[in-house]
Amino acid sequence: MPLHVLVLGGTTEARRLAERLVAVGEMPGVRVTSSLAGRVARPKLPPGGTRVGGFGGADGLAEWLRAHRVDAVIDATHPFAGTISFNAASAADAVHVPLLALRRPGWVPSDGDRWHPADSLAGAAELLPGLGRRVFLTTGRMGLAAFAGLDALWFLIRSVDAPEAPYPARMEVLLDRGPFTLDGERELIRRYGIDVLVTKDSGGDATAPKLTAAREAGIPVVVVRRPPVPDDVPVAGTPEEAVAWLRGLEGPGL
Structure with a gap:
């Protein structure tokens, strides 16, 4: 057999x-x-x-x-x-x-990175008001309720499929699937005026360019630790x- x-x-x-x-x-x-x-x-x-x-x-x-x-x-x-x-x-x-x-x-920070670790999505949401106003949220469509109460912030939410409520009141959804390019991530940060990135520590190469783009732009990154x-x-x-x-x-x- x-x-x-x-x-x-x-x-x-x-x-x-x-x-x-x-x-x-x-x-x-x-x-x-x-x-x-x-x-x-x-x-x-x-x-x-x-x-x-x-x-x-x-x-x-x-x-x-x-x-x-x-x-x-x-x-x-x-x-x-x-x-x-x-x-x-x-x-x-x-x-x-x-x-x-x-x-x-998992990902490892490089010189120039401004990483802020969080143990959960809820923990990431607590950090955001002190870090920026325009958030690039790349944690997927699940768990967005953790960010729903942050009405003073604006979110660019990227996911493969459309998210379901509850989610942030002020947002734009970008439906896309990796792998992503460094030039593409640089352009998103520039076009939307992103000043803080939120990501899970997924590791791998497919979505890592956003970390390089954030480092080049000098913006902080909230990194949710793995369970x-x-x-x-x-x-x-x-x-x-x-x-x-x-x-x-x-x-x-x-």
Whole structure:
């Protein structure tokens, strides 16, 4: 039987992993199923099998792993999708299936950056009145209620899909999907008179140019820290490392 790998995805890294396993064929005979949360209306589908939607918690995921005879799980979800990471650890342990976390490294400040860390979106909202008046909010369409009461501030909100209320009273929505260019981010800051940026520490290259543009413009950046994740799960930083981990699983037991 071919090795059946469940990739908990929705990220660039998850899609690249599926491409390496399916399209490039780095491990011939491997069967890949990518699971997407369904929070984006028109996601970029990876090659191989796909499923969309939740599992019903850790117990539901464990039952899915049993029913579909999954041999390995790779948690390549977004760094801020913390709940699924704990559910994956619990489910994989319950059914004795190997689990790997594919996590992109977080961003690191450079000389000239004016970063202000926050532990949550609510914490980021508390910092804003003292930092600027025209906010470039790049935290996605979820959680905008944290900024809804800041009526004295104006927001440029960028997200893949249109946000739902409650959200700030004074705002403009920019529907766009990364990767973004440095020239494009510079132009947005200039055109809209942005004087403060808010971002989650998503890591990776696709949305990092905004940090460089903010540093060049000399504007402060509120960076929301990542939520906790299980600390007893092996971690890979790249799809290539994840493929190497899978190769190490092949053998008589799988």
